[in-house]
Amino acid sequence: MSHASTAVQERPTPPGGHGAPKSALTSRSLPRLAPVGFAAVAIALSVGISTAAGWHSKVQWGMIAALLFLAISYVATTVVENKRQAKDRLATSVVWVCFLIAIIPLVSLLWTTISRGAERLDGYFLTHSMAGVLGSEASGGVYHALIGTLEQVGIATVISAPLGLLTAVYLVEYGKGSLAKAVTFFVDVMTGIPSIVAGLFILSIMLIFEIQPSGLMGALALTILMIPVVVRSTEEMLKLVPNELREASLALGIPKWRTILKVVLPTAIGGITTGVMLAIARIAGETAPIILLVFGSQLINTNPFSGAQSSLPFYIYEQYKVGEAASYDRAWAAALVLIAFVMILNLVARGIARWKAPKTGR
Amino acid sequence: MAKRIDISGLTAYYGSHKAIEDISMTVEPRSVTAFIGPSGCGKSTFLRTLNRMHEVTPGGRVEGKVLLDDENLYASNVDPVTVRRTVGMVFQRPNPFPTMSIFDNVAAGLRLNGSYRKSELNDVVEKSLRGANLWNEVKDRLNKPGSGLSGGQQQRLCIARAIAVEPQVLLMDEPCSALDPISTLAIEDLIGELKERFTIVIVTHNMQQAARVSDRTAFFNLAAVGKPGRLIEIDETERIFSNPSVQATEDYISGRFG
Numbered sequence A: 001m002s003h004a005s006t007a008v009q010e011r012p013t014p015p016g017g018h019g020a021p022k023s024a025l026t027s028r029s030l031p032r033l034a035p036v037g038f039a040a041v042a043i044a045l046s047v048g049i050s051t052a053a054g055w056h057s058k059v060q061w062g063m064i065a066a067l068l069f070l071a072i073s074y075v076a077t078t079v080v081e082n083k084r085q086a087k088d089r090l091a092t093s094v095v096w097v098c099f100l101i102a103i104i105p106l107v108s109l110l111w112t113t114i115s116r117g118a119e120r121l122d123g124y125f126l127t128h129s130m131a132g133v134l135g136s137e138a139s140g141g142v143y144h145a146l147i148g149t150l151e152q153v154g155i156a157t158v159i160s161a162p163l164g165l166l167t168a169v170y171l172v173e174y175g176k177g178s179l180a181k182a183v184t185f186f187v188d189v190m191t192g193i194p195s196i197v198a199g200l201f202i203l204s205i206m207l208i209f210e211i212q213p214s215g216l217m218g219a220l221a222l223t224i225l226m227i228p229v230v231v232r233s234t235e236e237m238l239k240l241v242p243n244e245l246r247e248a249s250l251a252l253g254i255p256k257w258r259t260i261l262k263v264v265l266p267t268a269i270g271g272i273t274t275g276v277m278l279a280i281a282r283i284a285g286e287t288a289p290i291i292l293l294v295f296g297s298q299l300i301n302t303n304p305f306s307g308a309q310s311s312l313p314f315y316i317y318e319q320y321k322v323g324e325a326a327s328y329d330r331a332w333a334a335a336l337v338l339i340a341f342v343m344i345l346n347l348v349a350r351g352i353a354r355w356k357a358p359k360t361g362r
Numbered sequence B: 001m002a003k004r005i006d007i008s009g010l011t012a013y014y015g016s017h018k019a020i021e022d023i024s025m026t027v028e029p030r031s032v033t034a035f036i037g038p039s040g041c042g043k044s045t046f047l048r049t050l051n052r053m054h055e056v057t058p059g060g061r062v063e064g065k066v067l068l069d070d071e072n073l074y075a076s077n078v079d080p081v082t083v084r085r086t087v088g089m090v091f092q093r094p095n096p097f098p099t100m101s102i103f104d105n106v107a108a109g110l111r112l113n114g115s116y117r118k119s120e121l122n123d124v125v126e127k128s129l130r131g132a133n134l135w136n137e138v139k140d141r142l143n144k145p146g147s148g149l150s151g152g153q154q155q156r157l158c159i160a161r162a163i164a165v166e167p168q169v170l171l172m173d174e175p176c177s178a179l180d181p182i183s184t185l186a187i188e189d190l191i192g193e194l195k196e197r198f199t200i201v202i203v204t205h206n207m208q209q210a211a212r213v214s215d216r217t218a219f220f221n222l223a224a225v226g227k228p229g230r231l232i233e234i235d236e237t238e239r240i241f242s243n244p245s246v247q248a249t250e251d252y253i254s255g256r257f258g
């Protein structure tokens, strides 16, 4: 007993010259909202210093504020609490500062696109094509490009989702030896193919067989880009399925293919869907293959198998090149449509992932 | 219809690592045979060779013979899937299918094999859950996910799932190692009932359990660290626990081991 109490009294006092706290387990601490206060002080100081020194760059202001914030919170915590807490707070602050730096471009991009795109985005814009509209005229719309994107991306998905899925199933469940290694290697290589190269590859085939540009050709190039992404993400998801589930199923006398179909895939389906959606989001923004293979058009062409089509990224590029105020507005509005398309896909993917996730509720 | 298992000269490998060597024994029908022995001596490995689950592990390889009523499981024209329907297995850690409800978990073996009549399914599920002593606890929530049960309930769910396909032999790898005494007792009672119909092999680290539930006990050991595991002896459980013929067995059982 006496031993324990001396031990408590011998506890080193925290640096800063304050007496030992009354209890060994509680110590003085800063209020919970202290970091907000530090941030306010840091920003105020940085504005003060910068105006006094006559610096104008807002980036500089921000950097000074961030550094001041780190310094102030470290010093204040050292004084009031102790060294360990101060280090903890420093690490937390660094994480926060990095997070803010990382989301600044994202927020600014979203903000610019939404504020500039909203000017033209309305029902008329979504339901009309550019047929007979001059570049400088403030009418016309994105309908033909939207149709093109939906059809090309749709075809690409219909081809690459099953192919990618089956490849991943092969790699995880069956693949061993040199064939699996070769497939993995080529998937890796394909992941790195620039979209223009995929476009040129299809173009060379078109030239050899004298095929005319069409939405299908663009979709084929997109397929080349999409397959490796689907394979990779599906592979990761399948590897996450515990081996015990496979064994449990096999031990019931269920054949391997049914085990994969009824136990492994359903367990991973949420993650697989997310992966496919992300792959769709990636190819929806591709421009180069569309320029080469689909050719672009001002008119509505709902048939992806013959004739030129447009697509959202191509439309943005085209409108930007016109160089008129009205066409810039259309480009921004189309960019907003594209972002919204990707966003909706993401939300759908999350919804499916949550709906299909293995349930643990009691 | 329970079956006798005759094992002769069985050796199993993981890649180039020989895990068990030259095991021969007979498992009697309609009885409980317990496997005991120190950790790592190959009890699980041996158990998994009895329904051809060993070859599921990458690199897994088996030499020797396992006769199930005179039919060699390792003959070249034998389909491992059929073997596993005849010889069921319960694993050490409960592993219900997370995407399936309690009902679907029990029905999985029948459904995924495609050989059932719809009208039977309800009866089979109820019978299996009753057989596993779980029916009263889950009858009101058969459509809830199986992973929402407690560990012990999950293990009994796995037993229900295994007996739903009516195997002739049931292999259990430390089925009670994660359970409380009451669930353990429930499972031991269950084993006592199941042995009327099935041949049961159970791996356990619990000597009292082996003494309580089994008719015959096999003791496995390693000759030395890094050497493959071997069968030291197999005999009536009473003899093994009172008067074993090998000194090592007595040392292990009385805790004077290593």
Ligand SMILES: Nc1ncnc2c1ncn2[C@@H]1O[C@H](COP(=O)(O)OP(=O)(O)OP(=O)(O)O)[C@@H](O)[C@H]1O
Binding pocket: B014, B017, B019, B037, B038, B039, B040, B041, B042, B043, B044, B045, B046, B057
């Ligand atoms: N998947 C595996 N790959 C390689 N070696 C393995 C594998 N599983 C088991 N082994 C090896 O085989 C030997 C026997 O293992 P096994 O799991 O059969 O022991 P056990 O008697 O069941 O032990 P425990 O009582 O701890 O469950 C051990 O040396 C182990 O390292």
Ligand SMILES: [Mg+2]
Binding pocket: B043, B044, B045, B173
């Ligand atoms: Mg084991």
